[in-house]
Amino acid sequence: MKADTHPQYSAVQVHCTCGNSFETGSTEGKDISVEVCSECHPFYTGQQKVVDTAGRVGKFQARYGRKA
Numbered sequence: 001m002k003a004d005t006h007p008q009y010s011a012v013q014v015h016c017t018c019g020n021s022f023e024t025g026s027t028e029g030k031d032i033s034v035e036v037c038s039e040c041h042p043f044y045t046g047q048q049k050v051v052d053t054a055g056r057v058g059k060f061q062a063r064y065g066r067k068a
Contacts, residue, residue: 007027008029009027010025010029011024011026012025012029012030013032014037015031015032015033016033016034016037017033017040020040
């Protein structure tokens with residue numbers, strides 16, 4: 001590799017709004033704040049929210065008089 005071509009890669013702390021923090025590598029050079037992490041994301045916690053697609057389809061059918 002050429003010298004001074006790549007940014008400095010160092011260990012940084014990642015802080016989530018849920019209170020969880022962990023260490024990772026980054027070229028950011030300072031601590032990182034995130035809103036969602038693996039400790040609070042619905043996919044990992046098993047508390048997924050179901051989107052009401054039936055209501056959307058009903059509104060579409062009422063508006064345009066079409067069957068989906």
